[in-house]
Amino acid sequence: MKSADAFEQLKFRDPERARGLRDALHRLVQRADHAPVSVMHVCGSHEQAIAKFGLRAAFPDELKVIMGPGCPVCVTDVPEVDEAVALAKQGVRIASYGDMLRVPGTSQSLADAKAEGAKVDVVYSVTQAAELARQYDEEFVFFASGFETTAVATAAVLVDDPPDNFSVLSAHKYIPPVMEIVAEMPETKIEGFLAAGHAATITGSAVFEKFVERHELSVVIAGFEPLDVLAGLVKLLEVINSGVPRVENAFPRCVTREGNVQAQNLLWRVFRPTGGRWRGIAHVPNGNLRLRDEFARYDTRKRFNIDLSAIWSYAPPKLVQQCQCGDIMAGIASPTDCQLFGKECTPESPVGACMVSAEGTCKIWHQYGGRPDLRSMKRGAA
Amino acid sequence: MCLGVPGKVIAVDREMQIATVDFWGVRKQVRLEVCDAPVDPGDYILNHVGFAIRRIPPEEAAETLALYDELLRLADEQDLMAGDVRDEIQAAPDATRSRKDALDEKR
Numbered sequence A: 001m002k003s004a005d006a007f008e009q010l011k012f013r014d015p016e017r018a019r020g021l022r023d024a025l026h027r028l029v030q031r032a033d034h035a036p037v038s039v040m041h042v043c044g045s046h047e048q049a050i051a052k053f054g055l056r057a058a059f060p061d062e063l064k065v066i067m068g069p070g071c072p073v074c075v076t077d078v079p080e081v082d083e084a085v086a087l088a089k090q091g092v093r094i095a096s097y098g099d100m101l102r103v104p105g106t107s108q109s110l111a112d113a114k115a116e117g118a119k120v121d122v123v124y125s126v127t128q129a130a131e132l133a134r135q136y137d138e139e140f141v142f143f144a145s146g147f148e149t150t151a152v153a154t155a156a157v158l159v160d161d162p163p164d165n166f167s168v169l170s171a172h173k174y175i176p177p178v179m180e181i182v183a184e185m186p187e188t189k190i191e192g193f194l195a196a197g198h199a200a201t202i203t204g205s206a207v208f209e210k211f212v213e214r215h216e217l218s219v220v221i222a223g224f225e226p227l228d229v230l231a232g233l234v235k236l237l238e239v240i241n242s243g244v245p246r247v248e249n250a251f252p253r254c255v256t257r258e259g260n261v262q263a264q265n266l267l268w269r270v271f272r273p274t275g276g277r278w279r280g281i282a283h284v285p286n287g288n289l290r291l292r293d294e295f296a297r298y299d300t301r302k303r304f305n306i307d308l309s310a311i312w313s314y315a316p317p318k319l320v321q322q323c324q325c326g327d328i329m330a331g332i333a334s335p336t337d338c339q340l341f342g343k344e345c346t347p348e349s350p351v352g353a354c355m356v357s358a359e360g361t362c363k364i365w366h367q368y369g370g371r372p373d374l375r376s377m378k379r380g381a382a
Numbered sequence B: 001m002c003l004g005v006p007g008k009v010i011a012v013d014r015e016m017q018i019a020t021v022d023f024w025g026v027r028k029q030v031r032l033e034v035c036d037a038p039v040d041p042g043d044y045i046l047n048h049v050g051f052a053i054r055r056i057p058p059e060e061a062a063e064t065l066a067l068y069d070e071l072l073r074l075a076d077e078q079d080l081m082a083g084d085v086r087d088e089i090q091a092a093p094d095a096t097r098s099r100k101d102a103l104d105e106k107r
Helices: A003-011 A015-031 A044-050 A077-091 A108-116 A128-132 A148-158 A175-183 A197-204 A203-213 A228-241 A262-272 A294-297 A316-324 A325-329 A361-368 A372-379 B058-072 B080-090 B100-104
Strands: A037-041 A063-067 A094-098 A120-124 A140-144 A166-170 A192-196 A218-222 A247-249 A270-277 A281-292 B003-012 B016-022 B028-032 B044-048 B051-056
Touching: A015 A228, A037 A044, A044 A063, A044 A192, A044 A228, A044 B080, A063 A166, A063 A228, A063 A361, A077 A094, A077 A108, A077 A120, A077 A140, A077 A166, A094 A128, A094 A228, A108 A120, A120 B051, A128 A140, A128 A148, A128 A166, A140 A148, A148 A166, A148 A197, A148 A262, A148 A281, A148 B044, A148 B051, A166 A281, A166 A294, A175 A192, A175 A203, A175 A281, A175 A361, A192 A197, A192 A203, A192 A228, A197 A203, A197 A218, A197 A262, A197 B044, A197 B051, A203 A218, A203 A247, A218 A228, A228 A247, A247 B080, B003 B028, B003 B080, B016 B044, B028 B044, B028 B051, B044 B058, B044 B080, B051 B058, B058 B080
Parallel strands: A037 A063, A037 A192, A094 A120, A094 A140, A140 A166, A192 A218, A218 A247
Antiparallel strands: A270 A281, B003 B016, B003 B044, B016 B028, B044 B051
């Protein structure tokens, strides 16, 4: 979508409110005692909404809204992909979400392994994976990605008597710990976070309270409507300007302080948090979700001896070494800073994971355009 | 995948903890065991990978539906956000499968 259409899109629903929120953003940024003000969101769907509706064109120049590590497929680390590829090449049947097939490992993706004859299936959900497993008389591995919201579904299937041949190779990740890592990166200078509404439906807003205490950074939970995003940013700037860091819920129609306790109990009954690398970012203490010992019989890592040596004898392709996904997910670089963006690296032929997933910053910017020309936009929006 | 998708509950099977849910004319089976509140026919739920993660209060359903209406009606085939929404609907099994099949499969 062209940037000048942004306010036409916003007009679609409530033009008065949209203009009011835009004006409030401009006022609040001017009232801040410094510029620019940088805030981060951690959700691919937020970036989709911001890019699709051209919201950056409505933001003041002095407000930087950066996408952090909000794409679960993108932060799946190379060795995790390698584990899946190695198993597939050992002849084990593997199922995963479509985007996960194309995420590059050290030498290959699951899609590459499939092209060479490995048994790899695409599923839309863990329930489908478990149902599919019942149809096979062989080992069946579900390569599970997603943040805590999605991990709840995996947990629900594992406590519901899954078939004996079914196991889970968990690449599930937990968002709150990575916010701590990114908050402490000196290059980012983040002053507050916009948290994802639907994830907070499950975790509740309370999960961010300790984070706010530790880092003195504010968190505002926002929904995905263009107006929800604008309202969330207005609230975040108000809180930043107030000088008193806190958690605010700008999406009360879906999020409560406690969240969905039943879902949280299920999540922590099946998974335990453990440290591990997030692709391109850092080692994140408690950032990975792994199966608890009680569920060891469904844990692919306990069930198989995964031999990675053959894969790690390859050197990664040269282009991959130029990929800036890591800096982009840490909020230090934009897709347009990368020399490969839109040239060697496209959705048809992705070099890095951020161009693979529908939630990856690079793919979103490639489709919608990331940062519209602000001056031309302002004329269009006037 | 952050984006859950709202749908209208048509029928509820309490024994199986499964609801038949209508998403813009597509009927799917959505699992209820992690939903935050009991649901009845006529309620709206938020579906994520085949599970209801929240019952949407009726007075808030219209506001929640607006974004999705626009995405599904106006966005083209290649649109990323609309694609994610379609994937979420796909994630739940079709409602054509009988309750008995589901029970048999579980045994």
